[in-house]
Amino acid sequence: MSAKPMLQRLRDAANEVDFNRFRFWFQLVAFVLFVYGGYLAIDLGSKLPFFSCGYNQEGRAGVCYLLPLQHQLGRNWAVLFSIASLSILTGFLGFALWFIVLNKGWCGFVCPLGTLQDWISALRRRLGIRFSNYTHGQFAQLTKIKFVLLALLILIPLGVGGGFFSHDMSPPFCLICPARMILPIFTGDLSQFTIDFSSKTAVVMTALGISVTALFLVGSFVKKRFFCFFCPMSALHYLISKPALLKLKKDGSKCTRCGDCYAVCDMEIKEIADDVTTTNIMTDDCTLCLKCVASCPETGALKATFAGIPIFVSTEAGFIKRMNKGCQHGK
Amino acid sequence: MKIPNRPAALLLLLMLCGPLGAEPTEAQKAEWRARREAAGGEAPSEAQRAEWRARREAREASANAEGAKPAASAHEGHGQAAPAAAKSKKAPASAASGMAHDHAGAANRPATGVAVDKAPGKPEDAARASGRPAGMGGMAMRGGGGAVWLSDSPPARGDGAARGGMGGMGGMAMGGERSGPPSKRLWLRAGNDPQKSGFAREDAEAESQTLLVRPQGVLEGEVLPPPADGKKNLAFEMPVQGYYRVYASSRKLQGETLNVSVAKAEIANFSHGGDEEERAKALVAPRILESAPIEIVREKAADEKTFFQLKSGDEQAFVVLQKGLPVQGARVRFVSHEGWSKEAVSDEQGRVSFQIIRDYFPAWDDFKKRFKASYLIIAEANAAEKGVFKDQPYSTVRYQATLAGNYYPSPDDYRSYAWGLGIGLLIVLFCGTAVYLYRRRRLKPFQEVRFDER
Ligand code: SF4
Numbered sequence: 210m211s212a213k214p215m216l217q218r219l220r221d222a223a224n225e226v227d228f229n230r231f232r233f234w235f236q237l238v239a240f241v242l243f244v245y246g247g248y249l250a251i252d253l254g255s256k257l258p259f260f261s262c263g264y265n266q267e268g269r270a271g272v273c274y275l276l277p278l279q280h281q282l283g284r285n286w287a288v289l290f291s292i293a294s295l296s297i298l299t300g301f302l303g304f305a306l307w308f309i310v311l312n313k314g315w316c317g318f319v320c321p322l323g324t325l326q327d328w329i330s331a332l333r334r335r336l337g338i339r340f341s342n343y344t345h346g347q348f349a350q351l352t353k354i355k356f357v358l359l360a361l362l363i364l365i366p367l368g369v370g371g372g373f374f375s376h377d378m379s380p381p382f383c384l385i386c387p388a389r390m391i392l393p394i395f396t397g398d399l400s401q402f403t404i405d406f407s408s409k410t411a412v413v414m415t416a417l418g419i420s421v422t423a424l425f426l427v428g429s430f431v432k433k434r435f436f437c438f439f440c441p442m443s444a445l446h447y448l449i450s451k452p453a454l455l456k457l458k459k460d461g462s463k464c465t466r467c468g469d470c471y472a473v474c475d476m477e478i479k480e481i482a483d484d485v486t487t488t489n490i491m492t493d494d495c496t497l498c499l500k501c502v503a504s505c506p507e508t509g510a511l512k513a514t515f516a517g518i519p520i521f522v523s524t525e526a527g528f529i530k531r532m533n534k535g536c537q538h539g540k
Numbered sequence: 541m542k543i544p545n546r547p548a549a550l551l552l553l554l555m556l557c558g559p560l561g562a563e564p565t566e567a568q569k570a571e572w573r574a575r576r577e578a579a580g581g582e583a584p585s586e587a588q589r590a591e592w593r594a595r596r597e598a599r600e601a602s603a604n605a606e607g608a609k610p611a612a613s614a615h616e617g618h619g620q621a622a623p624a625a626a627k628s629k630k631a632p633a634s635a636a637s638g639m640a641h642d643h644a645g646a647a648n649r650p651a652t653g654v655a656v657d658k659a660p661g662k663p664e665d666a667a668r669a670s671g672r673p674a675g676m677g678g679m680a681m682r683g684g685g686g687a688v689w690l691s692d693s694p695p696a697r698g699d700g701a702a703r704g705g706m707g708g709m710g711g712m713a714m715g716g717e718r719s720g721p722p723s724k725r726l727w728l729r730a731g732n733d734p735q736k737s738g739f740a741r742e743d744a745e746a747e748s749q750t751l752l753v754r755p756q757g758v759l760e761g762e763v764l765p766p767p768a769d770g771k772k773n774l775a776f777e778m779p780v781q782g783y784y785r786v787y788a789s790s791r792k793l794q795g796e797t798l799n800v801s802v803a804k805a806e807i808a809n810f811s812h813g814g815d816e817e818e819r820a821k822a823l824v825a826p827r828i829l830e831s832a833p834i835e836i837v838r839e840k841a842a843d844e845k846t847f848f849q850l851k852s853g854d855e856q857a858f859v860v861l862q863k864g865l866p867v868q869g870a871r872v873r874f875v876s877h878e879g880w881s882k883e884a885v886s887d888e889q890g891r892v893s894f895q896i897i898r899d900y901f902p903a904w905d906d907f908k909k910r911f912k913a914s915y916l917i918i919a920e921a922n923a924a925e926k927g928v929f930k931d932q933p934y935s936t937v938r939y940q941a942t943l944a945g946n947y948y949p950s951p952d953d954y955r956s957y958a959w960g961l962g963i964g965l966l967i968v969l970f971c972g973t974a975v976y977l978y979r980r981r982r983l984k985p986f987q988e989v990r991f992d993e994r
């Protein structure tokens with residue numbers, strides 16, 4: 210047997226994998242790692258490109274980059290505009306290096322908050338409750354919010370450092386981030402579920418935080434990946450996604466615009482089905498979950514590549530295998 | 541597509557139950573309160589609180605008057621000098637660089653006098669001090685105005701300045717902060733009250749020495765030069781992470797008694813982006829000086845984090861050691877920021893434990909959760925040791941050790957679970973119902989599509 214068929218068989222195996230099962234286990238392992246890894250003294254630093262929340266002090270195996278970023282930007286201006294701020298650049302570099310490996314795949318496969326939303330969706334599906342969709346008009350408006358949040362996440366700390374805002378507003382995004390409240394619960398820490406009455410700003414910020422968390426729970430129950438739509442981390446990802454290694458590619462000539470990929474997409478990305486000219490098809494909302502690739506019936510129409518090497522390609526055989534499996538489960 | 545759902549649902553249920561399980565924390569709070577009350581007279585009485593409040597207000601009032609015309613301080617006998625200096629917000633540097641250089645020197649003069657020179661204003665202070673459950677009056681009178689201790693702020697700034705920073709986040713990684721190694725300044729002060737102690741006076745008859753023990757330096761410590769250039773503060777750099785300890789000791793003969801005092805300060809220097817190995821090493825390194833004639837060691841709890849902050853309501857133990865060995869029967873006094881004090885005697889392990897009281901009661905609008913208050917621990921032990929000091933014989937030795945530290949308001953004083961969970965639940969219910977009703981409405985056909993069957 211020569212090497213080529215061997216490689217080919219490997220490829221076929223990958224392409225015909227029971228993708229949802231694979232992804233579920235991958236997400237579960239990542240969740241356990243980043244929510245409980247701290248107990249095993251795992252520490253992957255503070256530049257992680259997803260919500261491994263720093264407020265989960267006991268269990269975290271690393272810290273979400275947004276936290277140190279906001280702290281660094283919130284420094285006193287005298288310090289901020291000095292050579293000491295070189296650490297902001299090195300910090301960003303560290304973040305970018307992490308990010309480049311998986312691109313937005315960190316969202317689709319690793320982020321504990323993303324995984325949680327998938328689990329909440331699974332619960333909804335089990336209960337037989339249908340999900341909601343946005344209209345195209347709503348989609349077009351809402352998709353901008355994450356960039357607004359990203360801008361605020363940068364501007365407010367600068368304002369705090371300059372003395373324009375109260376220190377109780379720092380770090381602004383973390384104070385309204387649902388991960389800050391929800392992830393520590395998994396290690397038995399409920400201390401984030403309090404209203405801080407020590408100042409007016411603190412009352413407002415903690416109340417806002419709790420409100421957003423409540424909205425998160427309701428929202429992600431009726432809408433798949435409800436929060437990811439507004440996530441500033443996702444916006445930051447998109448801004449630096451050009452050089453990333455993992456990529457989602459589309460061959461428009463093979464696409465029949467059947468709409469299967471759009472139907473499975475948690476983020477309701479219409480372009481994945483409609484756009485037959487763009488080859489690099491990852492949009493700002495995409496979480497690189499690759500569900501679209503798994504559901505595409507046209508061989509070679511959609512594929513995920515890593516550093517240019519195709520690692521998961523849509524095939525007819527794979528599609529049929531996965532669909533049959535789905536049918537058997539229905540029985 | 542359906543395979544993964546069972547474990548997921550379980551986990552989710554667990555999570556959703558989480559917030560409900562939070563309720564007991566109210567109970568926890570009640571228990572905490574009960575414990576504090578059960579701890580006996582440790583909590584300040586209402587009357588005491590009222591007195592503190594009144595004193596603070598009076599001080600603020602006089603400070604305001606002071607700010608307008610500094611020379612007028614003499615007209616009021618109440619807390620004129622030191623608090624006035626504190627409130628007029630002198631830059632710490634100017635306070636440290638010696639009063640003589642200060643343009644408002646005349647107004648400030650009594651501040652140092654209070655503790656050191658027994659200048660006017662002192663009688664009132666002394667009266668107040670004796671009004672407290674002191675019980676250690678005998679030991680206090682040394683160096684001119686009470687125990688000598690090392691403080692991280694000069695007298696004029698005694699009022700706890702809120703420092704930015706951690707804000708209840710514990711060990712968070714934030715990346716390196718300043719450029720150059722951080723440095724620390726300490727002031728030697730004399731007095732039995734953290735806020736009212738003035739600068740310690742230099743005593744020509746005493747034999748003194750100051751040692752600095754660095755985290756990775758020699759265990760015996762190295763001599764720290766006395767303040768130079770007319771400054772009053774001891775200064776040193778902290779290039780590596782760990783606990784820096786300063787021991788300012790002095791010996792002085794008084795009649796037949798040799799007074800040996802050791803003022804100690806321990807500074808935890810840890811940075812968020814710092815080297816892990818260095819930190820791990822520092823956390824297990826010894827924190828005692830075996831050559832110290834007497835010293836107080838703050839006991840670290842087993843689960844204490846690197847960025848530890850003592851909070852009102854916490855229980856904190858201290859150990860009294862002589863040459864590294866525990867001292868039984870030492871009299872140990874805890875003095876709070878407002879001057880409230882409590883005395884205890886060390887057990888056979890040299891250990892005493894105090895509950896850090898809450899004595900910060902500002903008007904709610906002025907409440908600062910990062911209010912840094914100082915406590916002072918004074919330990920004393922006598923021994924019938926004979927010897928010769930500077931050619932003079934002595935028959936007893938009086939050992940005195942001091943250690944100061946900081947504490948902050950307890951989060952329980954300003955955070956509420958009831959409100960947090962209440963708001964959360966309300967929004968979940970409201971939004972849940974709204975979504976449900978909205979979706980039900982959408983289930984019915986639009987009006988245009990319905991037929992009028994009549
Ligand atoms: S609160 Fe949110 S943004 Fe902040 S560290 Fe946690 S996950 Fe990151």
Ligand code: SF4
Pocket residue numbers: 258259260315316317320321322323324436437438440441442443496
């Ligand atoms: S977009 Fe979603 S998955 Fe990605 S970081 Fe944000 S919350 Fe996590």
Ligand code: SF4
Pocket residue numbers: 457470473474475476477478481494495496497498499500501502
């Ligand atoms: S476009 Fe594909 S990879 Fe991106 S979110 Fe939608 S289904 Fe996932």
